[in-house]
Amino acid sequence: MNELKKLMKNNIEKFGMVIALAGLILIFSVLTGGTILSPLNITNLIMQNSYIIILAIGMVLVIITGEIDLSVGSVAAFVGAVAGVLLINLELSVYIAIPLALLTGALIGAWHGFWIAYMKIPAFIVTLAGMLLFRGLTMVTLGGRTLAPFPAEFRTISSQFIDDWFNGNEYHLLTIVIAAVAILSYVVYEVMRRRKNIELNISVESNGLFIAKLVFIALVMVAFTERMASYAGLPYIFFLLLALVLGYTFFTNKTVSGRHVYAVGGNEKAAQLSGVKSQKVKFWVFVNMGVLSAVSGLMFAGRLNAATPQAGQLFELDAIAAAVIGGASLTGGAGTVVGALIGALIMGLLDNGMSIMGVGIDWQQAIKALVLLGAVAFDIINKNKKK
Numbered sequence: 150m151n152e153l154k155k156l157m158k159n160n161i162e163k164f165g166m167v168i169a170l171a172g173l174i175l176i177f178s179v180l181t182g183g184t185i186l187s188p189l190n191i192t193n194l195i196m197q198n199s200y201i202i203i204l205a206i207g208m209v210l211v212i213i214t215g216e217i218d219l220s221v222g223s224v225a226a227f228v229g230a231v232a233g234v235l236l237i238n239l240e241l242s243v244y245i246a247i248p249l250a251l252l253t254g255a256l257i258g259a260w261h262g263f264w265i266a267y268m269k270i271p272a273f274i275v276t277l278a279g280m281l282l283f284r285g286l287t288m289v290t291l292g293g294r295t296l297a298p299f300p301a302e303f304r305t306i307s308s309q310f311i312d313d314w315f316n317g318n319e320y321h322l323l324t325i326v327i328a329a330v331a332i333l334s335y336v337v338y339e340v341m342r343r344r345k346n347i348e349l350n351i352s353v354e355s356n357g358l359f360i361a362k363l364v365f366i367a368l369v370m371v372a373f374t375e376r377m378a379s380y381a382g383l384p385y386i387f388f389l390l391l392a393l394v395l396g397y398t399f400f401t402n403k404t405v406s407g408r409h410v411y412a413v414g415g416n417e418k419a420a421q422l423s424g425v426k427s428q429k430v431k432f433w434v435f436v437n438m439g440v441l442s443a444v445s446g447l448m449f450a451g452r453l454n455a456a457t458p459q460a461g462q463l464f465e466l467d468a469i470a471a472a473v474i475g476g477a478s479l480t481g482g483a484g485t486v487v488g489a490l491i492g493a494l495i496m497g498l499l500d501n502g503m504s505i506m507g508v509g510i511d512w513q514q515a516i517k518a519l520v521l522l523g524a525v526a527f528d529i530i531n532k533n534k535k536k
Contacts, residue, residue: 177502188380198497200445204468207441209489215481216272220279222464225446233296233456258439262432297455307451321382328374414481
């Protein structure tokens with residue numbers, strides 16, 4: 150028990166997010182009569198929040214460097230409009246249109262990165278200008294109209310499910326097989342990591358606590374699998390999100406470039422004296438943000454099956470809120486990809502749960518604002534305690 154208390158105290162932000170997410174699930178389960186945990190609703194929760202999760206992953210890197218990006222919603226809308234013109238008006242193949250749309254996002258990110266990293270113009274001003282510029286260009290590109298429908302191939306990733314190779318009746322058997330492999334892989338990884346830490350004389354949790362952690366996470370994965378397998382299985386977008394979360398987690402934790410991002414946000418001058426090229430780091434962080442904004446715009450357009458001038462409204466605020474609620478510090482140097490994921494799920498769960506309960510959009514916005522304020526206040530109070 151003492152070890153558990155010490156572990157929670159040392160990881161108060163991480164456990165706080167998980168507890169908050171679990172608490173919200175429990176509260177909405179009671180208030181909605183279990184509807185929040187129905188297979189259909191869990192699937193909708195993943196699909197409806199996929200584009201916010203994608204943006205939150207990019208936004209957390211931007212915030213870690215001590216910057217901000219207010220343009221991501223407008224960029225997502227603009228890229229969706231570009232995709233609409235390429236696929237619907239010009240009838241290009243998806244294998245040509247999607248790379249061109251992603252390149253558009255990268256160029257926009259490079260445009261922002263140039264002014265911020267090399268010209269030293271504050272990110273708030275540059276991306277605010279970008280928000281207005283690309284919202285206007287979206288309307289110009291679409292001529293104020295909505296373009297629809299998109300080709301079926303384009304909509305596959307954002308709205309379709311993987312086929313069941315085993316042709317299960319009551320359950321989607323391929324989903325169960327994938328989950329079994331994932332659980333086994335996770336257990337093997339954790340055991341190997343623990344052994345390596347012991348060999349390096351790095352302190353680890355007790356055997357009992359370690360086993361309890363494995364069992365708990367495995368049970369959560371089993372419960373999630375049962376819900377998804379009893380409906381239509383796993384959507385393609387789930388695998389994209391999983392790849393992004395794992396890929397960016399590896400990048401931030403295990404690569405030199407990832408550590409440079411934290412170094413620049415923690416203390417830019419010290420990082421420069423250590424040989425880190427801070428301008429280059431910030432430039433590529435914004436290029437990355439542009440690409441992920443493009444991916445988000447494509448996913449949103451695919452799910453909506455239309456390119457519309459109103460797309461991406463307030464996406465930037467949801468992405469920033471997800472990153473901050475997930476533990477990212479607006480002063481830079483702190484934040485994780487997994488935290489951003491949990492923050493996005495908390496925001497999505499709030500929207501979804503209150504919508505099921507019939508709460509009006511006005512009260513939804515007010516409650517989300519209070520949650521964001523509370524997350525920032527918690528971060529500041531926690532930092533003051535450490536000082």
